[in-house]
Amino acid sequence: MNRRxxxxxxxxxxxxxxxxxxAAAVVAVCALAATAVAPHAAADAPTASRAAELPEHALVxxxxxxxxxxxxxTRLADxxxxxxxxxxxxxxxxSVTSGDIRFSLCPSAECPGVESExxxxxxxxxxxxxxxxxxxxxxxxxxxxRLTTPQARDTFVDSVSSIIDTYGLDGLDIDFEGHxxxxxxxxTDFENPTTPVIVHLISALRTLKERxxxxxxxxxxxxxxxxxxxxxxxxxxxxxxxxxRAGAYLPVIHALRDDLTxxxxxxxxxxPIMGLDGQYHTMGGADFHVAMTDMLLTxxxxxxxxxKVFPALRPEQVAIGMPAxxxxxxxxxxxxxxxxxxxxLTKGSACGPYTPHGTWPxxxxxxxxxxxxxxxxxxxxxxxxxxxxx
Numbered sequence: 001m002n003r004r005x006x007x008x009x010x011x012x013x014x015x016x017x018x019x020x021x022x023a024a025a026v027v028a029v030c031a032l033a034a035t036a037v038a039p040h041a042a043a044d045a046p047t048a049s050r051a052a053e054l055p056e057h058a059l060v061x062x063x064x065x066x067x068x069x070x071x072x073x074t075r076l077a078d079x080x081x082x083x084x085x086x087x088x089x090x091x092x093x094x095s096v097t098s099g100d101i102r103f104s105l106c107p108s109a110e111c112p113g114v115e116s117e118x119x120x121x122x123x124x125x126x127x128x129x130x131x132x133x134x135x136x137x138x139x140x141x142x143x144x145x146r147l148t149t150p151q152a153r154d155t156f157v158d159s160v161s162s163i164i165d166t167y168g169l170d171g172l173d174i175d176f177e178g179h180x181x182x183x184x185x186x187x188t189d190f191e192n193p194t195t196p197v198i199v200h201l202i203s204a205l206r207t208l209k210e211r212x213x214x215x216x217x218x219x220x221x222x223x224x225x226x227x228x229x230x231x232x233x234x235x236x237x238x239x240x241x242x243x244x245r246a247g248a249y250l251p252v253i254h255a256l257r258d259d260l261t262x263x264x265x266x267x268x269x270x271x272p273i274m275g276l277d278g279q280y281h282t283m284g285g286a287d288f289h290v291a292m293t294d295m296l297l298t299x300x301x302x303x304x305x306x307x308k309v310f311p312a313l314r315p316e317q318v319a320i321g322m323p324a325x326x327x328x329x330x331x332x333x334x335x336x337x338x339x340x341x342x343x344x345l346t347k348g349s350a351c352g353p354y355t356p357h358g359t360w361p362x363x364x365x366x367x368x369x370x371x372x373x374x375x376x377x378x379x380x381x382x383x384x385x386x387x388x389x390x
Contacts, residue, residue: 054133057389058084059382060219060264060319060367061374062137065089066106070327071372073111076123076134079371082382085133085219085262086371087173091163092143099145099152101138101159103167124168133217136163137173145180147200156204161211171217171261172208174201174252181226181248183235190234190302190310193251202255209259219262221321221367222249224270228295230310232274234303250302250310257313264319264367267292268331275354276300283331286340287352289320293345293363294356315360324368325377335384338366342388365389 063079064071065088079086091103106114115123124134138160139145147153160172184195193199209216230247253263267289272280275291276298282288299312320341323329333341343350348359366385368374374381 054261054316054364055084055131056362057385058262058319058365059385060085060087060262060365061324061371061382062087062089062369064106064370064372066092066104068106068111069372071370071376073106073113074372074375075113075115076120077115077126079127080375080379080382081130082379082386083132083371084365085135085217086127087135087137087175087219087221088169089137089370090140090143090175091136091138091160092140093145096144097146097148097152099147099154099156099159101145101156101163103136103163121167128168128170133170134167135171135173135217135219136160136167136169137175137221139175139177139180141177143175144178145176146197147204148196150200153200153204156200157207157211160204160208164212170215171212171219172205173219173221174205175221176201176249177223179245181252182244183248184244185236185240187235188238188303190230190247190250190254190308193255198248198251202252205252205256206259209256216259217261218256218259219264220249220253220260221264221266222253223266224273224292226250227253227265228273228275228292228300230302231276231295231300232304237303247302253313254310257311257317260313260317262319262364263296263313263317264321265292265296266321266369268321268323268329268369270331276357277354279354281354285333285352286337286344286350287354288331289322289333289341290344290351290356291354293318293320293341294354294358297345297360297363298357315362316364318360319364319367321367321369322381324370324374324381327376328369328373335380338381338384339388 059082061083063086091101094100108114127134147156187195226249230250233242233246236242236244268283270283272282275281281291296313296318300310302308302310323332326332340350346361346363368381
């Protein structure tokens, strides 16, 4: 998340910026061939749980709660009714490896008009009474979180629980970016990860789910670098030399797929990604969203290995992440392109160069960075969602 847009994966990030940045370095070129790999069918779909309590089609938005930028401050009570899940951005750690997550409202000097703690808590309850979910989002561009030890894992669980309990929130959004997640050398099986930061995060999220039960809403907002890029490259690779962050979210998503309410990959600030057709797709149009979403709903071989297939997620678990305005991030598409992507994925019509491997009318919806930027842009993104889904 950033005050200014980024031109590529390798663009420099600003100090308090909060655009959802993609990983800063692309995967090193190895001997792996960039060949097309046929998609694979999903494993048996898990039983729907928390996702069933959301609207049939949901709009997810991030609210700049702890900081200000050029989009202006929006009080929680003033968030338009269109937004079904409101992610409070952000909870951040006291240090990269402490696991100690803290959250506070934006200082009044930075955010004129910020509400009081009492007003904020009242707004949380009011949104919930209106059927909305309010989550604490952990991480963001500046909030690097590496749970390297069991102690950090336990501190993470306790500190996140404290935030949820203090404000009466519905759950947690994981928005780990930068170097929060990476795979150790030799960790090549996404179904059986061995890297401590991966293993401890999975354990921590399972503990939180168990602590709060079926009412716990768990969402994730990885960048394409950490998910779809895993189709070509996974971790440092068999010979080393690749970026160890490539595909690093895959073991977390896979381990928690039974508990995951919603995955909304950031289809922006991304480099080119190879789709299931063996072609590279670039952001900025409906085709990119169709190709990236098709990978999640069809499943894909990891690192091109037909014996290691990341199974498809249920369409109810998937939303498409987009920037709300051109100022919010690279890869913004106008309403007509948003509708084309939705038509192709949910109706099988208006498809462009990329043909998806199915039609999913139960696709959950859209995610935007951010509520603030959408209000700055005249609520165009939310308006597009409302018109499309009625």
